[in-house]
Amino acid sequence: MACDLVVVGLGYVGLPLARRACEAGLSTVGYDISEQVVSHLSDGRSHIDDLSDADITAMRAAGFRATTDPRVAGGADTVVVCVPTGLTPDGDPDLAALRAACRSVGAGLRPGTLVVVESTSHPGTTEELVRPLLERSSGLRVGDDFHLAYSPERIDPGNAAHGIRNTPRVVSGCTPLCTKYAVAFYGRLVDTVVVARGTREAEMAKLLENTYRYVNIALVDEVALYCDKVGIDVWDVLRCAGTKPFGFSAFSPGPGIGGHCIPVDPRYLEAKAESEGFSFRMLSAARGVVAQMPAHVVRRAAGLLREEGRSLNGARVLLLGVSYKPDVADVRETPATQVARGLRARGASVSYHDPYVPRFSADGVPLPREESLAEALASADLAVLLQDHACYEAGLPAQARCAVLDTRGSTEGERVSRL
Ligand SMILES: NC(=O)c1ccc[n+]([C@@H]2O[C@H](COP(=O)([O-])OP(=O)(O)OC[C@H]3O[C@@H](n4cnc5c(N)ncnc54)[C@H](O)[C@@H]3O)[C@@H](O)[C@H]2O)c1
Numbered sequence: 001m002a003c004d005l006v007v008v009g010l011g012y013v014g015l016p017l018a019r020r021a022c023e024a025g026l027s028t029v030g031y032d033i034s035e036q037v038v039s040h041l042s043d044g045r046s047h048i049d050d051l052s053d054a055d056i057t058a059m060r061a062a063g064f065r066a067t068t069d070p071r072v073a074g075g076a077d078t079v080v081v082c083v084p085t086g087l088t089p090d091g092d093p094d095l096a097a098l099r100a101a102c103r104s105v106g107a108g109l110r111p112g113t114l115v116v117v118e119s120t121s122h123p124g125t126t127e128e129l130v131r132p133l134l135e136r137s138s139g140l141r142v143g144d145d146f147h148l149a150y151s152p153e154r155i156d157p158g159n160a161a162h163g164i165r166n167t168p169r170v171v172s173g174c175t176p177l178c179t180k181y182a183v184a185f186y187g188r189l190v191d192t193v194v195v196a197r198g199t200r201e202a203e204m205a206k207l208l209e210n211t212y213r214y215v216n217i218a219l220v221d222e223v224a225l226y227c228d229k230v231g232i233d234v235w236d237v238l239r240c241a242g243t244k245p246f247g248f249s250a251f252s253p254g255p256g257i258g259g260h261c262i263p264v265d266p267r268y269l270e271a272k273a274e275s276e277g278f279s280f281r282m283l284s285a286a287r288g289v290v291a292q293m294p295a296h297v298v299r300r301a302a303g304l305l306r307e308e309g310r311s312l313n314g315a316r317v318l319l320l321g322v323s324y325k326p327d328v329a330d331v332r333e334t335p336a337t338q339v340a341r342g343l344r345a346r347g348a349s350v351s352y353h354d355p356y357v358p359r360f361s362a363d364g365v366p367l368p369r370e371e372s373l374a375e376a377l378a379s380a381d382l383a384v385l386l387q388d389h390a391c392y393e394a395g396l397p398a399q400a401r402c403a404v405l406d407t408r409g410s411t412e413g414e415r416v417s418r419l
Contacts, residue, residue, distance in 0.1 A: 001029070001072065001075050002027075002075045002076075003026075003027040003028060003029050003072070003075055003076050003077075004021070004026035004027045004028065004076070004077050004078065005018075005021050005026045005027070005028045005029070005076055005077070005078050005079075005080065006028075006029050006030070006031055006072050006073045006075075006076035006078075006079045006080075007021070007028065007029075007030045007031070007080050007082060008031050008032075008073065008079060008080065008081045008082060008083060008101050008104075008105060009031075009032060009081065009082040009083035009084070009097075009101065009119075010030045010031075010032040010034075010037050010038075010041065010066060010082075011037075011048065011082065011084065012048050012049075012050070012155065012157055012260070012330070013082040013118060013119075013153045013155055014030065014032075014080075014082035014083075014118075015030070015041075015046070015047075015048055015051055016048075016050055016051065016155055016163070016164055017080060017082060017118070017153070017164060017189075018030050018059065018064060019051060019055055019059055019064075020163075020164040020165060020189050021189060022058070022059045022062040022063070022064050023062075024188050024189050026188065027063050028059075028062075028063070028064050029064070029065055029066070029067065029072045029075075029076070030064065030065070030066040030067070031066075031067055031068070031069070031070055031072050031073060031104075032066060032068065033068060033100075034068075035068055037066070038066045038067060038068050041056055041066040042065070042066055044056050044057045044060060048157070049157055049158060049327075049328045049329055049330065049356075050155075050157055050158070070104035070105070070107065070108065071108050073104065073105045073108050073109065073113075074108030074109065074110055075110075076113060077112075077113065077114065078113070078114045078115075078116065078185050079105050079109075079113060079114070079115045079116070080115075080116045080117075080118055080151075081098070081101050081102070081105065081115070081116065081117045081118060081119060081130075082118045082119060082153065083097040083098055083100075083101045083119055084097050084119070084260065085097065085098055085119045085120055085121050085264075085268070086260065086264060087264055087267060091267060092267070092271060093121070093122065093267060093268045093271050093272075095121065095125070095129065097119075098117070098119055098121065098125070098129070098130070099129070099133060102129075102130050102133035102134050102137070103133060103137050105134065105137075106133060106134040106135075106136070106137025106138040107137050107138070108138075109134065109137075109138035109140055109146060110146075111140060111145045111146060112145075112146065113146045113147070114146070114147040114148075114149065114178070114181045114182060114185060115130075115134060115146065115147070115148050115149070116148075116149045116150070116151050116182055116185070117130055117148075117149075117150050117151075118150075118151055118152065118153040119153075120152060120153075120206050120207070120210070120261065120264075120265050120268065121203060121268055122203065122207065122268040122269060122271070122272035123200040123201075123203040123204045123207070123272065124200055124203070124272070125150075125203060126148065126149075126150040126174065126199040126200075126203065127174065127199055127200070130148065131148055131174060134146075134148065142174050142175070142178065143174065143175040143177065143178065147173060147174075147175075147177065147178040147181045147182070148173065148174045148178055149171060149172060149173040149174065149178050149179065149181070149182035149199070150171075150172055150173075150199040150202045150203055151169060151170060151171045151172075151182060151186060151202065152170055152202060152203065152205065152206030152209075154167050154169075154170075154206075154209070155167075157325070157328050157330065158325060158326065158327050158328045164189060164190060165189065165190055165191055166190075166191055167190070168190070168191075168192040168193070168194050169186045169189075169190040169192065169193050169194065170194045170195075170196050170202050170205050170206070171183055171186055171193055171194070171195055171196065171202065172195060172196035172197065172198055172199045172201060172202040173199070174199060179195060183195060206265070207265055207266070207268060207269045210261050210262050210265040210266065211265065211266045211269055211283065213251070213262050214257065214262050214263070214265075214266045214283075214286055214290070215266075215282055215283070215286045216249070216251040217251050217252075217253070217254070217257055217262070217290065218285070218286035218287075218289040218290050219251070219286075219289075220234075220238070220251045220252060220253045221253045221254070221289050221290060221292075221293055222289045223237070223253070224253035224419060225289075225292065225296060228296075228300075228419070233418075234253060234409075234418075234419075235409040235418055238250060238252065238409075252408065252409060253293075253409075253419060254293065254335070254407055254408060254419070255293050255294055255297045255335045255336070255339055255386050255407040255419070256290060256291075256293040256294045256335025256338060256339075257290050257324075257333075257335065258323075258324025258325070258331075258332065258333040258334040258335055258336075259324040259325060259330065259332060259333055259334075260330070260332045260333065263290070263333050264333070266280075266283045266286070266287070269283065270283045270284065293335065294335050294338035294339045294341075294342055295338075295342055296419075297335075297339050297342075297384065297386075297405070297407055297419070298312075298339060298342035298343055298346065300405055300417070300419065301317065301343065301348075301382055301384055301405055302346065304382060304403045304405055304417055305381065305382055305403070307403075308403065310381065311346075311347075312343060312346040312347055312348045313346060313347030313348070314347055314348075314349070315347075315348045315349070315381040315382060316348070316349050316351070316379065316380050316381045316382075317343050317348045317349070317350050317351075317380065317381065317382050317383075317384060318350075318351055318352065318353060318370065318376050318377065318380035318382070318383040318384070318402075319336055319339065319340060319350060319351070319352040319353070319354075319367070319383075319384050319386055320352075320353050320354070320373075320383055320384065320385040320386060320387070320389075320392060320397060321336075321353075321354050321385065321386050321387025321388065321389050321392065322334055322336035322340075322352050322354045322357050322360050322367075322386060322387065323336075323354060323356055323357055323387055323389075324387075325387070326387055326388050326389050326390065327356070327389050327390055328356060329356040329357055331357055331360060335386070336352070336360070336362075336386050336387075337362045337363075338362075339384065339386060340352075340362035340367060341362050341363055343384075344362070344365075350362075350367055351367055351368040351369070351370050351376065351380075352367045352368075352369060352370065353369070353370040353373050353376050354369075354387070354389070355389065355391055356389070357369075373391070373396050374396060377396060377397065377400040377401070377402060378401065380400075380402045381402055381403075382402055382403050382404070382405065383397060383400055383402055383403070383404045383405070384404075384405045384407065385397055385404060385405065385406045385407060385408060385410070385411060386407055386408075387408070388408040388410040388411075392410070392411070393410070395413075397411050397413070397416070398411045398412060398413030398416055399413060400413070400415055400416075401415065402415065403415050403417065404416045404417070405417055405418075405419070406418045406419065407419040
């Protein structure tokens with residue numbers, strides 16, 4: 001079936017893109033290998049935070065459909081690849097999904113198609129991995145027969161102010177004509193298109209953005225560790241430093257870094273640089289600091305209980321918010337897992353409260369979920385606020401009778417201690 005766009009991979013990145021394309025009047029089909037994702041979407045159900053069921057219904061009314069049949073890519077003018085690029089169990093870049101997606105797309109590729117990769121990866125991925133895979137599986141040539149470009153997605157789940165349309169979009173093609181087609185495509189979806197000099201510059205720009213965040217969070221984490229050791233209030237330090245109107249961007253310390261991007265993308269850069277004989281010392285130092293944070297939370301939790309003459313062993317500890325960022329359900333790479341593991345290892349009985357996360361396990365062992373925040377706080381020996389969901393701003397943790405360890409610096413109260 002002919003269509004304007006096929007989106008490959010219908011997750012946090014691909015589904016909002018498909019929605020934006022539907023809004024812009026493009027006939028859009030989604031392809032995903034997950035039967036569950038496709039059947040949910042076909043039933044009008046959304047599986048990601050930023051889209052509601054009503055959004056899916058509106059997309060379907062605009063002609064959107066989802067399928068597990070990769071042959072749809074053969075009928076599209078443009079194919080955008082949004083598959084995951086995570087890490088292997090050993091912590092190395094895992095490009096298996098991107099390879100598989102390229103083979104499926106390549107197998108049915110028609111001359112004249114524009115293929116764009118949005119998945120995050122190291123510089124050189126488009127030219128060195130995607131291009132040969134597509135050319136080999138299709139028998140077509142980039143530049144002569146089809147167009148290939150890279151455009152890093154910048155979506156920030158849960159961000160109401162910046163979405164696909166009003167976030168400038170970096171784009172670059174393998175040839176000037178590839179760039180021209182890619183710019184024309186994104187020009188229909190976003191307000192501002194920024195042309196990078198080449199695909200490697202576009203790939204590197206994305207990694208710089210996320211690495212910048214990673215390194216700066218590591219810096220304030222380390223400042224927090226130092227301040228804790230010597231008795232300086234790090235939150236007051238941040239409040240004061242944050243008043244400087246130039247030359248300082250505020251980042252906050254926390255229990256660790258989660259999500260599919262910030263803890264993962266620096267590893268892509270580091271691994272690629274290592275293979276080229278370059279050592280990114282800043283990244284390995286940052287990783288070392290970030291890795292200490294869950295254990296620091298556990299130590300602080302133990303310290304608070306000790307002040308009350310208790311120990312973690314046998315204590316009822318309530319985790320507040322286990323997703324990796326506020327007001328979303330995504331628990332990928334969440335530091336809550338390591339905090340729960342550390343608390344359990346010291347004998348605590350750990351439960352959690354999170355309105356967004358219906359089930360949560362650490363190391364395959366489920367944590368009991370508390371439905372009522374007030375009741376959970378009343379029966380806990382210690383509450384650890386790991387994620388500052390808006391529901392906690394109402395003040396219940398601040399009024400808790402048990403000790404509260406606030407790892408986000410967002411709560412104040414008699415029984416509250418901040419990280
Ligand atoms: N989540 C974010 O906030 C964010 C932001 C910017 C960039 N990115 C990048 O975008 C990419 C996608 O991330 P995501 O968060 O949307 O992932 P996701 O896990 O939410 O969704 C990916 C989807 O791709 C599907 N998939 C996997 N292999 C496939 C294949 N071979 N063919 C077709 N579909 C396949 C999965 O079933 C899943 O539905 C990653 O490279 C990520 O680093 C993510």
